[in-house]
Amino acid sequence: MRLTPDVCLVGGGRFGFSLTSPGDCHVYLLDGGDDLALIDAGIGGVAGDPELILREIRRDGYDPARIAHLFLTHYHTDHMGGAAQLRALLGCEVHGSPLTARTLQAGDERQISLPEAKRAGYFPEDYVLHSCPCAGDLTEGDTLAVGNLSLRVIETPGHAAGHVSFLVEGGAKTYLLQGDVIFFGGTVFLQNTHDCSIQEYAQSVDKLAELDFDAHLPGHLGISLDDGKRHIMAAKATFDALGVPKNLV
Numbered sequence: 001m002r003l004t005p006d007v008c009l010v011g012g013g014r015f016g017f018s019l020t021s022p023g024d025c026h027v028y029l030l031d032g033g034d035d036l037a038l039i040d041a042g043i044g045g046v047a048g049d050p051e052l053i054l055r056e057i058r059r060d061g062y063d064p065a066r067i068a069h070l071f072l073t074h075y076h077t078d079h080m081g082g083a084a085q086l087r088a089l090l091g092c093e094v095h096g097s098p099l100t101a102r103t104l105q106a107g108d109e110r111q112i113s114l115p116e117a118k119r120a121g122y123f124p125e126d127y128v129l130h131s132c133p134c135a136g137d138l139t140e141g142d143t144l145a146v147g148n149l150s151l152r153v154i155e156t157p158g159h160a161a162g163h164v165s166f167l168v169e170g171g172a173k174t175y176l177l178q179g180d181v182i183f184f185g186g187t188v189f190l191q192n193t194h195d196c197s198i199q200e201y202a203q204s205v206d207k208l209a210e211l212d213f214d215a216h217l218p219g220h221l222g223i224s225l226d227d228g229k230r231h232i233m234a235a236k237a238t239f240d241a242l243g244v245p246k247n248l249v
């Protein structure tokens with residue numbers, strides 16, 4: 001589903017537009033002209049079907065074989081679980097923060113709180129995190145090129161350790177792709193997991209509030225193509241008042 005000349009939404013489940021498998025996060029395709037890249041991988045495994053993401057890519061007029069890079073915002077199952085299968089299908093290189101890369105390469109289900117998430121009923125009992133090679137080369141301030149688009153890496157822990165966001169410049173709009181940090185209306189996503197931190201969350205939101213961008217492209221729920229910063233500022237106002245913004249769960 002085309003959002004702008006540079007960005008298509010090619011995956012998303014029941015907390016989104018129901019384009020692909022119900023457990024998928026929003027999966028974005030970035031079109032930099034000569035280069036294409038994906039942001040996040042969806043759930044994959046027994047709970048997902050990455051072929052549906054490829055179907056959406058083709059529907060938007062692209063040859064999936066042109067996708068050279070998959071960038072992961074964080075290691076949660078709905079964002080990273082499909083990485084190994086997409087890598088095999090596309091022959092693309094997978095990138096994450098150093099912690100995300102270590103976790104994916106080791107198939108470390110404890111780090112991503114998969115046992116707890118299964119107990120809570122979010123994933124089927126037989127779901128397995130498939131490991132694959134992943135470059136741990138996304139660190140604060142790095143700038144990556146996807147054709148004529150530039151991606152600046154911003155470390156945004158709080159929802160999960162090792163979470164990164166991307167400020168994308170050089171296209172028709174400026175985009176903030178920020179996984180599960182802030183959702184429509186300034187909603188946050190705090191969970192009762194070992195790596196969730198309210199203080200780190202607030203510091204990450206402060207960093208995002210310093211950025212200039214048009215479009216707010218989160219990992220689930222509503223998308224704003226203009227004036228997207230209002231969602232970040234709404235959360236910041238509550239954190240600044242020593243409160244905790246409205247939570248997703």
Ligand SMILES: [Zn+2]
Nearest residue numbers: 074076160180
């Ligand atoms: Zn998450």
